[in-house]
Amino acid sequence: TPIIEVKDIGKRYGNVIALSDVTTTVKAGEVTCILGDNGAGKSTFIKILAGAHEHSEGTLLIDGIARQFSSPRAALSLGIATVYQDLAVVPLMPVWRNFFLGSEPTKGAGPLRRLDIDAMKRITKSELAGMGIDLRDVDQPIGTLSGGERQCVAIARAVYFGARVLILDEPTAALGVKQSGVVLKYIAKARERGLGVVFITHNPHHAYPVGDRFVLLRRGRSMGDFPKAEMTLDE
Ligand code: ADP
Numbered sequence: 001t002p003i004i005e006v007k008d009i010g011k012r013y014g015n016v017i018a019l020s021d022v023t024t025t026v027k028a029g030e031v032t033c034i035l036g037d038n039g040a041g042k043s044t045f046i047k048i049l050a051g052a053h054e055h056s057e058g059t060l061l062i063d064g065i066a067r068q069f070s071s072p073r074a075a076l077s078l079g080i081a082t083v084y085q086d087l088a089v090v091p092l093m094p095v096w097r098n099f100f101l102g103s104e105p106t107k108g109a110g111p112l113r114r115l116d117i118d119a120m121k122r123i124t125k126s127e128l129a130g131m132g133i134d135l136r137d138v139d140q141p142i143g144t145l146s147g148g149e150r151q152c153v154a155i156a157r158a159v160y161f162g163a164r165v166l167i168l169d170e171p172t173a174a175l176g177v178k179q180s181g182v183v184l185k186y187i188a189k190a191r192e193r194g195l196g197v198v199f200i201t202h203n204p205h206h207a208y209p210v211g212d213r214f215v216l217l218r219r220g221r222s223m224g225d226f227p228k229a230e231m232t233l234d235e
């Protein structure tokens, strides 16, 4: 079974229909792209998957079980991690510290146990290297990394802490061509490692090379859910 099945999901805010008729799947080792311009309903869809908003129509199945998330924590506890565009990083803190920010108690034997600093640095370095980012120095403030590298650190952190599905909110939108390439390579790596990825973007040129399936949103409605074989990219 797919990790996530979305069936005719919709969302109303009062009288406003922000989203309707979205049907798709997220499978391990696949990238599901959600494509649409401003106002298409992308943010609304993210919030439903991330547990920040409840859906008002349709069914959301996780591992075959119907869910209505009531908090981001509920989604995270099922392995669904969201990396937002405005990353929750502290620019002046070292890369390794950001990697472990707020997460220490979930690893280790008891609630008060912390990994020692050397171990945290070692893990940060090797997790990033495993995804193809070679940092000379994990002691440097994360604010000195490029936007693309910061996205990659946030993704690596989610993977290390047990995410099965990564929801990526416009991870390339604020980046230039080269940095976007870094992030797209990273998405491909996550896919290779067997994660399910939901890649939200307005840029078909970014979605097409890494995507397995494509949901096209337009003004709050889904135009359908298409496998890659049915898509072409106009130059
Ligand atoms: P996108 O992220 O693709 O730009 P959104 O999901 O933000 O699209 O918005 C989809 C539609 O729903 C838009 O018409 C937007 O104005 C409307 N909308 C989004 N959030 C709310 C809200 N909290 N209250 C009312 N309308 C909303």
Ligand code: ADP
Residues within 6 Å of the ligand: 038, 039, 043, 044
């Ligand atoms: P983005 O598309 O970059 O996510 P938006 O400007 O579309 O940003 O939306 C920012 C926030 O405002 C979102 O949380 C969205 O749900 C909310 N929002 C969007 N449109 C409306 C609206 N018409 N009324 C109330 N809230 C809205």
